[in-house]
Amino acid sequence: MAVLPICSSHLELTISVPGFAASPSLPSSGDQGGSMVRDLDINQVPVGEDEWITASMEDEEEAAAPRRKLRLTKEQSRLLEESFRQNHTLNPKQKEALALQLKLRPRQVEVWFQNRRARSKLKQTEMECEYLKRWFGSLTEQNRKLQREVEELRAMKVAPPTVMSPHSCEPLLASTLTMCPRCERVTTTTTAAAHDKGSTKTTVVATNTNTTTTAAALSSKVGTSALQSRPSSAAC
DNA sequence: TTAGTCAAGTGGCGCC
DNA sequence: GGCGCCACTTGACTAA
Numbered sequence: 001m002a003v004l005p006i007c008s009s010h011l012e013l014t015i016s017v018p019g020f021a022a023s024p025s026l027p028s029s030g031d032q033g034g035s036m037v038r039d040l041d042i043n044q045v046p047v048g049e050d051e052w053i054t055a056s057m058e059d060e061e062e063a064a065a066p067r068r069k070l071r072l073t074k075e076q077s078r079l080l081e082e083s084f085r086q087n088h089t090l091n092p093k094q095k096e097a098l099a100l101q102l103k104l105r106p107r108q109v110e111v112w113f114q115n116r117r118a119r120s121k122l123k124q125t126e127m128e129c130e131y132l133k134r135w136f137g138s139l140t141e142q143n144r145k146l147q148r149e150v151e152e153l154r155a156m157k158v159a160p161p162t163v164m165s166p167h168s169c170e171p172l173l174a175s176t177l178t179m180c181p182r183c184e185r186v187t188t189t190t191t192a193a194a195h196d197k198g199s200t201k202t203t204v205v206a207t208n209t210n211t212t213t214t215a216a217a218l219s220s221k222v223g224t225s226a227l228q229s230r231p232s233s234a235a236c
Numbered sequence: 237t238t239a240g241t242c243a244a245g246t247g248g249c250g251c252c
Numbered sequence: 253g254g255c256g257c258c259a260c261t262t263g264a265c266t267a268a
Contacts, residue, residue, distance in 0.1 A: 067262090
């Protein structure tokens with residue numbers, strides 16, 4: 001088999017040989033004694049310890065040979081990861097240098113970086129998905145709470161509670177529960193007894209089902225509550 | 237046997 | 253038009 005210069009168009013094949021131990025001698029010596037597995041590129045010819053020259057195959061071999069998978073060594077992976085941490089992309093010079101250092105072809109380094117970027121992106125997407133799931137859960141819970149509150153307020157309309165005036169300690173008039181037709185907010189208005197001169201007016205505003213999610217989402221973002229007391233004079 | 241991993245192939249797209 | 257990148261796919265390999 002002729003030893004040719006590195007060529008990107010040659011067929012790339014590797015063989016994992018169980019029991020093959022790295023040695024300065026030819027790997028095809030077939031050391032079956034140990035349990036070591038070393039990845040061999042059948043296009044590469046060893047010329048010394050950890051020195052491999054890429055070679056081309058005969059045409060008929062190329063056509064018939066099955067595709068073999070290259071397994072990067074731990075050291076190669078470590079160096080590639082280290083390089084990736086520094087920079088997620090490589091310029092041609094960096095690629096060439098790294099390939100030389102790792103005794104790989106530039107194309108293999110390039111492919112590794114492409115796949116590594118894809119893995120990073122996938123991981124990021126998975127994390128974002130998890131975050132959104134949790135957020136959805138929290139919003140659902142807030143929605144449930146607010147709906148309960150709306151139900152309670154509706155119930156108050158049916159059976160108005162007795163509210164004591166903070167001024168006179170006497171019972172106040174019945175509360176009224178109204179729904180604003182424009183913004184569909186439920187409004188409870190408690191009007192003080194006529195004799196209670198400093199008439200107290202309390203308004204509780206709750207959003208309806210449709211707007212709760214958005215309001216809760218926004219409020220959780222900005223750290224405020226969707227359920228708030230506002231002066232009765234504040235129109236919707 | 238099967239699901240998961242990963243190097244490598246392929247085609248499309250944008251940039252210069 | 254060549255190049256680099258990306259999304260998608262393929263196929264070898266491994267571990268459960």
